[in-house]
Amino acid sequence: MSINLIQDNDNKTKKSHPSIEVDVAFFILRLKNGIWLFGIPSFLFGITDRSLVAFADGYVSPIEVIQIFTASFFFLTWLYLKPEQSFDINDVDSIQNYLHQSYLCPTQVNQFELKKRHMISQEYILPFPYLCQIYHLLNLKHLESIHKFSLNNLRVIKVSNVQSTSIGGMITFQTILDSPFNILRIWRQPIVEVDLILHNPYTVELSIPVYKDKRITVMFNTHPLTENEHYFFIDIYSDLEWPKPILQLLLHIASCLTLIEDLPYLRKLAERNIGHLVNQNRMSNHETMWLFNRFVELHNSSVEMPKLIEASK
Template sequence: MSTSIEPKNQQTAIQRQSPADISISIAQIKNGIWMIGIPSWLFGITDRGIAAFAHGAPSPAEVLQLMMASFFFLTWLSLKPKQEEGDGGAQAVQAASELSHSFENYLHRTQARMHEMRENHLISQGYILPYPYVCQIYHLLNLKHLESIHNFSLGNLKVIQVSDVEPTAIGGRVKFQTTLDSPMNALRIWRQPIVEVDLTLLTPYTVELSIPAYNGKRITVMFNVVPIDENNHKFLIDIYSDLKWPRPILQAVLHFSACLTLVEDLPYLQKLAERNLNRLLSTSNRSSEQDTMWLYKRFVELYGADMKSVEQLPAAEEAVS
């Protein structure tokens, strides 16, 4: 599903989208509509089933209605929009690279990682957001935003501690423990109450979040932040998982979850955009000295001096093993 959040001065950014980017966006919109239809049909079937058996044995008319609803649901499943085999969101990333030369310098590294996980790719979403690129990076690399900004969607999830940090030549990796504070937290259907989560700055534009699920499975989210100009960026979300849930249901849940978290992000990104961005990029910023901000501090150390022009970021180097 691809959505554009456009201020009045956004026309230039829209015009810079390539035909390939637009076609990918249309395909994602079709897929999003198809996803929305799945819970709608399931609700309809459930409603008809409850109504049919609420007063004992169902009548022939009620049985016919239930059978027709089930038939149309199966038909809807067969109408899934076609996607290229093993695409895994890589086409959207390729198209987005045309917006930023500096992003293109790191494209091979991002695509290689996405290619590794392509068999487990579930959903892609893309947005044009009217905020500076560095605001999104700051938000993604700040571990405490999981507790504050996403307090509602993550059900009072708490970050217990940072257990390990590992710098690389062009980024770094943080391992941190989180706990589900409430016994009624909906995230318990995915994971244990306490798990160790990995957050990786893969490139200056790509952040990977990997969350353990049950039975050794994982849910991995790839965030790509592509600068358009100094006040706008494209935000790409790709989610991968080897969970053995029915794929259409899992995709519908993840689409809804990704949209909800983005809605929570917007007021915070607006506040960041209203701040002095030089302060965000200052290595003397006290918040960056905390363990929960270590990965953002690493980003500032590597790239902060070049943020005055997002097109001046250096070419990619190999990560430290």
């Protein structure tokens, strides 16, 4: 009985007095929020001051316009950088819960990291059969031919590994920057290994190393709408330590450029009737086509007439 009383008293003491870890976490959160809140009126004062000066003489020079837009851009960026939520010093349970989620729950941390690394999302309705998109995504050689301009003569030199899963597979292939003027040479090694993963009949992942173990991961999701139309979703994730607004802008431009390059190619695939070629077993057995052949092997029964999404949905 006495032991239980001592344990109960210890528990009450722990709940009534925050630990050093909680104190430090609380101080850091308060400091971040204080700096962020102080920055808001500072930016507003700066923007207002520059605007009044610019319009005082009735004439706005180009330099003044640039100054105002620059200050506004940094202000919006500052708003975007809002830190984590703050806590009441007396609300120890909420602080400990925050610490538990941040430091003791790997699943929560992974979800947070995933959201933090998400850069852009794009959504399209393309007037081509769903199978054309899958063929395009899983054919490695299209990186050399269709995207020759955007990737500046990137070449696939060999497939280094393949791995089957119950509903898909993964292929690892080596790429080389064939052009001496390729801007990607600034960051990455001349030869790197890229992963292409078929997660299920509708989801494909492309994982690209950049530098120092940093990667850009592109998730493609395709959903049949009709026999000749499909939804196409692009989500890009990255742990690059670049300013997020700038990286998002670059990724949006790159994604749009590659899609523009894809459209004539997808149109040709639709005209060739890829579904007919697949059913006639007239596809290439080259190693660069391994993942698409894996798709056909697993999902051949649904290739000709994939499951369609009801229009009402």
